[in-house]
Amino acid sequence: MISKDSVAHVAELARLEFSEEELQQYTAQLDEILTMVDQLETVETTGVPVTTQSIHLQNVMREDIAHNDTDTEALFKNVPTRKGTLIQVPAIIDKEED
Amino acid sequence: MDYFNTDIQTLHEQLTSGQLTATELLEQTYAGIAATDPAVDAFLTLNQPAATAQAQALDDAGIAVDQPLAGIPVAVKDNIVTDGLTTTAASKILANFEPIYDATVVTKLKQAGAINVGKVNLDEFAMGSSTENSAFKVTKNAWDHSRVPGGSSGGSAAAVASGQVLMALGTDTGGSIRQPAAFNGIVGLKPTYGRVSRWGVIAFASSLDQVGTLTRSVRDAALSLNVIAGHDDQDATSADVPVPDYTAKLGQSIAGLKVALPAEYLGEGVDPAIVAKIQQAADQLRDLGATVETVSLPHTKYAVPAYYIIASSEASSNLQRFDGIRYGFRAKDVRNLTDVYVKSRSEGFGPEVKRRIMLGTFSLSAGFYDAYFKKAAQVRTLITRDFEQVFADYDLVMGPTTPTTAFKIGDKVTDPLTMYMNDILTIPVNLAGLPAASIPAGFVDGLPVGLQLIGKHFDEATLLQVADAFEGANDYLDQIPGGAH
Numbered sequence: 001m002i003s004k005d006s007v008a009h010v011a012e013l014a015r016l017e018f019s020e021e022e023l024q025q026y027t028a029q030l031d032e033i034l035t036m037v038d039q040l041e042t043v044e045t046t047g048v049p050v051t052t053q054s055i056h057l058q059n060v061m062r063e064d065i066a067h068n069d070t071d072t073e074a075l076f077k078n079v080p081t082r083k084g085t086l087i088q089v090p091a092i093i094d095k096e097e098d
Numbered sequence: 099m100d101y102f103n104t105d106i107q108t109l110h111e112q113l114t115s116g117q118l119t120a121t122e123l124l125e126q127t128y129a130g131i132a133a134t135d136p137a138v139d140a141f142l143t144l145n146q147p148a149a150t151a152q153a154q155a156l157d158d159a160g161i162a163v164d165q166p167l168a169g170i171p172v173a174v175k176d177n178i179v180t181d182g183l184t185t186t187a188a189s190k191i192l193a194n195f196e197p198i199y200d201a202t203v204v205t206k207l208k209q210a211g212a213i214n215v216g217k218v219n220l221d222e223f224a225m226g227s228s229t230e231n232s233a234f235k236v237t238k239n240a241w242d243h244s245r246v247p248g249g250s251s252g253g254s255a256a257a258v259a260s261g262q263v264l265m266a267l268g269t270d271t272g273g274s275i276r277q278p279a280a281f282n283g284i285v286g287l288k289p290t291y292g293r294v295s296r297w298g299v300i301a302f303a304s305s306l307d308q309v310g311t312l313t314r315s316v317r318d319a320a321l322s323l324n325v326i327a328g329h330d331d332q333d334a335t336s337a338d339v340p341v342p343d344y345t346a347k348l349g350q351s352i353a354g355l356k357v358a359l360p361a362e363y364l365g366e367g368v369d370p371a372i373v374a375k376i377q378q379a380a381d382q383l384r385d386l387g388a389t390v391e392t393v394s395l396p397h398t399k400y401a402v403p404a405y406y407i408i409a410s411s412e413a414s415s416n417l418q419r420f421d422g423i424r425y426g427f428r429a430k431d432v433r434n435l436t437d438v439y440v441k442s443r444s445e446g447f448g449p450e451v452k453r454r455i456m457l458g459t460f461s462l463s464a465g466f467y468d469a470y471f472k473k474a475a476q477v478r479t480l481i482t483r484d485f486e487q488v489f490a491d492y493d494l495v496m497g498p499t500t501p502t503t504a505f506k507i508g509d510k511v512t513d514p515l516t517m518y519m520n521d522i523l524t525i526p527v528n529l530a531g532l533p534a535a536s537i538p539a540g541f542v543d544g545l546p547v548g549l550q551l552i553g554k555h556f557d558e559a560t561l562l563q564v565a566d567a568f569e570g571a572n573d574y575l576d577q578i579p580g581g582a583h
Contacts, residue, residue, distance in 0.1 A: 007456070013459050015421075016440065016444050016447075016455065017440050017441070018444075026452075026456060030453070030457060032514075032515050033406065033457060036403055036515060036518075037406065037470065037474075039399075039400065039403060040400060040404065040473050040477055041469075041473075043397070043473075043477050045476035045477065045480070048476040048479050048480060049476070050475035050476055050479065051478040051479040051529075052475055054291050054305065054482065054530055054531025055290065055292045055555060057292070057335060057337070060335075062331065070198070075198070077198055078195055078196060078426070079425065080423075080425075080428040087423060087424060090433075090434060090435055090437070091434060091435070
């Protein structure tokens with residue numbers, strides 16, 4: 001049984017925020033999903049390796065060659081706000097403390 | 099116009115003989131979309147000016163006989179980036195995102211002369227089985243507009259099944275090409291993991307995602323795979339395995355091939371009317387000379403829990419990049435930098451995407467990693483071994499694509515768990531990285547049923563050979579959907 005506090009903690013880790021009502025809804029839904037997932041406990045996996053990749057690729061190496069084929073202006077096309085060639089972001093400290 | 103009574107080869111012959119120009123075909127295609135899309139809602143963005151220029155250039159240069167896709171209008175799922183053409187992943191967080199490059203699959207289609215007519219709808223970030231999770235619109239099933247088209251490639255499937263285009267690109271992480279293909283009575287092909295480059299595909303779960311095609315016929319799927327398959331230096335996970343001509347084995351006899359039918363795929367939860375259709379399909383394959391025998395894939399029932407832990411964990415990591423800084427939606431009225439991240443993500447992502455990020459973050463968090471992520475990755479190994487054992491003795495696995503036919507819009511969207519269980523027959527394939535296709539296998543109460551064929555790694559050719567033989571033994575392509583009942 002996952003608690004509302006745990007869900008709030010996970011939200012913080014995931015950089016998400018929820019209203020009280022949403023938090024209750026997500027807690028109930030995650031609890032239901034994790035209960036379904038708990039059936040994995042019945043599978044014997046002692047000594048079974050993990051699979052993280054399905055076609056047995058090994059480390060893929062390539063030459064480290066610098067390319068310079070993207071224009072700086074193009075890279076700024078989707079930047080919300082900028083100053084010259086820098087991406088502009090809000091102050092890291094709170095506005096009230098400015 | 100519509101594309102119900104033609105295919106790529108027929109149009110190619112008309113284009114090379116001068117009976118038809120690429121410009122005329124494109125104009126008719128846009129006219130067809132204009133007439134049908136208000137009811138179907140498959141498209142998010144049209145590419146008309148660039149597509150028109152491309153068609154004109156093709157007509158000026160002439161269409162070569164060795165370029166079967168040249169001048170053929172296609173649609174692209176909106177989680178595949180297109181240079182200068184808005185690409186949203188059906189998310190508010192990317193509502194105004196204009197990529198500055200083409201995905202490798204888009205470049206390959208362009209080089210082959212195929213014309214991208216526009217971007218089609220999906221579940222936000224490809225997370226869903228009904229396309230109802232799109233932030234922008236609800237796409238309709240081609241056979242019944244009150245039903246879902248499936249998902250997440252619901253726009254791709256509805257566009258092809260409604261006769262708007264002959265081919266659409268999709269992506270498949272847990273069934274997102276095959277399930278909507280089944281729900282719409284068309285052919286959906288998910289190639290082997292690594293067969294097609296994913297460079298420029300907005301990542302959901304990187305150990306599972308694969309690009310593929312939705313088409314009306316098996317031959318059109320083979321012709322399209324010929325174009326998009328192959329190694330890409332830009333995608334280190336694309337496989338350096340030779341690409342055969344996928345049309346080479348079409349039309350060849352399937353006599354002597356061995357097909358496995360897992361008992362678990364016809365079990366509890368699968369509509370008995372669908373089971374009957376699959377048994378009928380097995381008999382047809384026997385009539386065509388193949389051997390079909392019942393086998394067991396004993397870990398099948400653990401695929402859904404293993405998948406939702408693995409896919410959500412990978413998604414929570416992949417979606418960290420959406421922080422409101424370099425691109426995408428940035429929330430207003432923020433007090434500090436952390437606020438930018440939290441508010442941009444909380445306002446930009448929809449509920450299902452948040453649910454998966456939460457599940458994934460939980461599964462990877464301190465104290466839960468071994469019990470959830472590691473356990474799921476071990477069960478994934480067992481599911482893969484089940485397939486390896488069967489493929490030691492058989493060429494192909496067959497079963498239904500979905501446990502039910504298309505459900506009503508609104509029926510499952512509020513119940514995530516029921517929605518997840520709908521993927522039980524398609525998910526094992528992604529966990530094992532195998533190629534698979536859904537092809538039409540008839541109708542139950544007027545709604546299409548999909549036959550799923552699963553092949554060995556990189557053996558799409560045999561898969562397509564059997565799919566083509568089955569298609570040729572039936573006349574399902576002759577039946578035209580009438581969505582507005």
